[in-house]
Amino acid sequence: MDFLTDSVRAALVLILALDPDIASAALTSLQVAACSILLAAIPAIPVGLAVGLLDFPGRRAAVLALNSLMAVPTVLVGLLVYMVISRRGPLGGLDLLFTPSAIVLGGILLAGPIVATLVMNAAEGADRRIIPTAMTLGAGPLRAGLKFAAEIRLGIVAALVAGFGRVLSEVGVAMMLGGNIRGYTRTMTTAIALETGKGEFGTGVGLGLILMTIALLVNILFNLVLQRSRP
Amino acid sequence: METIARLLRLIPAAILIGATLAAPGGVRAAPPEARLRLATTTSTENSGLLGVLLPPFEKKAGCRVDVISVGTGKALKLGEAGDVDVVLVHARELEDRFVAGGYGVNRRDVMYNAFVVLGPGEDPAKVASSPDVSEAFRRIAGQESPFVSRGDRSGTHLKEQEVWRSAKIVPKGGWYVESGLGMGEAITMASEKRGYTLSDRATAVAWRGKSRLAVLFQGGPGLRNPYGVIAVNPQRHPAVRHELALRLIDFLTGPEGQAIIAGFKADGEQLFFTSPRRNH
Numbered sequence: 001m002d003f004l005t006d007s008v009r010a011a012l013v014l015i016l017a018l019d020p021d022i023a024s025a026a027l028t029s030l031q032v033a034a035c036s037i038l039l040a041a042i043p044a045i046p047v048g049l050a051v052g053l054l055d056f057p058g059r060r061a062a063v064l065a066l067n068s069l070m071a072v073p074t075v076l077v078g079l080l081v082y083m084v085i086s087r088r089g090p091l092g093g094l095d096l097l098f099t100p101s102a103i104v105l106g107g108i109l110l111a112g113p114i115v116a117t118l119v120m121n122a123a124e125g126a127d128r129r130i131i132p133t134a135m136t137l138g139a140g141p142l143r144a145g146l147k148f149a150a151e152i153r154l155g156i157v158a159a160l161v162a163g164f165g166r167v168l169s170e171v172g173v174a175m176m177l178g179g180n181i182r183g184y185t186r187t188m189t190t191a192i193a194l195e196t197g198k199g200e201f202g203t204g205v206g207l208g209l210i211l212m213t214i215a216l217l218v219n220i221l222f223n224l225v226l227q228r229s230r231p
Numbered sequence: 232m233e234t235i236a237r238l239l240r241l242i243p244a245a246i247l248i249g250a251t252l253a254a255p256g257g258v259r260a261a262p263p264e265a266r267l268r269l270a271t272t273t274s275t276e277n278s279g280l281l282g283v284l285l286p287p288f289e290k291k292a293g294c295r296v297d298v299i300s301v302g303t304g305k306a307l308k309l310g311e312a313g314d315v316d317v318v319l320v321h322a323r324e325l326e327d328r329f330v331a332g333g334y335g336v337n338r339r340d341v342m343y344n345a346f347v348v349l350g351p352g353e354d355p356a357k358v359a360s361s362p363d364v365s366e367a368f369r370r371i372a373g374q375e376s377p378f379v380s381r382g383d384r385s386g387t388h389l390k391e392q393e394v395w396r397s398a399k400i401v402p403k404g405g406w407y408v409e410s411g412l413g414m415g416e417a418i419t420m421a422s423e424k425r426g427y428t429l430s431d432r433a434t435a436v437a438w439r440g441k442s443r444l445a446v447l448f449q450g451g452p453g454l455r456n457p458y459g460v461i462a463v464n465p466q467r468h469p470a471v472r473h474e475l476a477l478r479l480i481d482f483l484t485g486p487e488g489q490a491i492i493a494g495f496k497a498d499g500e501q502l503f504f505t506s507p508r509r510n511h
Contacts, residue, residue: 098314098315185297197414199418
């Protein structure tokens with residue numbers, strides 16, 4: 001029992017003292033997740049819309065692929081990216097391994113399928129008559145698509161939040177590609193893994209509480225915005 | 232109202248972009264200072280030694296040392312691939328193979344400590360009274376007491392396998408747990424299972440009071456744990472920061488580094504010892 005209460009007490013001390021190492025890890029986590037989701041959204045939203053709206057041969061295979069990609073283990077993504085950006089790999093010359101950019105690369109691959117799938121689901125569930133209507137009013141296919149995307153913006157934002165959460169919470173990619181370097185690529189999750197390995201359970205719990213608080217704040221924020229923008 | 236709603240809608244985007252661009256520790260394309268990549272074992276990092284050993288070097292050399300702490304086996308693999316510039320590890324045989332294979336140059340002894348056998352205080356296998364470590368392992372196997380192996384090709388795992396070989400035992404069965412965990416986690420697991428494990432002394436001291444295990448067996452030449460530092464061969468990997476790597480090796484084996492190592496204490500106890508015989 002002491003063990004649990006001591007851990008929580010140590011956690012609170014840590015949070016209140018605003019430890020610089022923890023602040024750096026929290027910031028790195030946020031930055032990496034934010035970059036990943038922004039970059040993942042660029043291909044994932046159009047792909048999700050296309051698969052959700054269009055009928056093309058192989059569509060079912062595409063849906064299946066997107067669904068399965070969501071379940072790819074993070075360490076596997078980490079391993080694949082490692083093999084590409086290691087000095088022995090094709091992109092070795094870019095010197096990306098063990099930098100925050102490497103984690104972002106993995107994060108894009110993690111978040112992309114989630115964003116695409118959730119956008120696809122949102123597109124399937126929406127009223128797609130808006131597209132022919134817009135096109136009869138003189139809009140091109142691109143304009144009509146944008147109009148439709150605006151219509152399902154709630155679903156798109158929800159997809160981005162889910163992808164953001166996946167990157168924020170994973171540890172496999174951050175550990176393998178970032179290397180858990182103090183003050184540089186150490187994220188909240190790799191810091192938790194490290195502290196647990198050192199037997200500093202209190203610090204681990206503290207970091208976990210901070211991570212959950214960040215996730216909660218981000219979700220509250222998005223929810224607030226969604227409610228305001230609901231028609 | 233409409234404008235307010237519109238502005239509100241921009242907040243998440245603004246936060247995302249702000250977080251992306253914001254200050255230190257983040258996504259920097261080209262770091263301003265030179266970064267030396269050191270792959271090392273968890274024991275040197277987790278014990279806190281590198282925390283006091285590296286800052287003076289960083290100041291002197293005007294660089295940052297990026298510490299990637301993994302098991303010895305993986306650290307050497309990262310060196311083979313040229314993904315790090317220098318390695319600090321503890322598995323003499325693998326180190327020699329690393330150098331002989333042309334992957335590393337300029338190997339130097341840095342320090343040593345010892346391995347210890349940890350186990351539950353009541354010591355059902357009577358490890359504490361055994362004459363040597365091979366006998367201690369034989370007793371654990373004979374009792375089929377739980378034994379938690381690292382199982383990860385770390386330096387400690389390699390030493391453990393060496394001891395089993397010297398005891399002429401092939402550990403197998405429900406009592407022998409191949410965990411695939413780091414040293415600290417393996418100690419936790421052994422503590423929960425009321426079993427035994429082999430640990431480096433630094434981690435064992437760091438875990439004193441955090442687990443229910445005690446040091447039951449120590450000492451003897453069979454449990455010596457020497458650490459070596461090796462620069463990754465620049466001929467094989469031209470992109471490595473070889474000059475900085477050599478400076479780090481000089482620092483670690485020179486008077487300043489050796490003094491810091493010898494003076495480093497945790498829980499009032501010296502964890503790493505510098506060897507009197509120097510190999511250069």
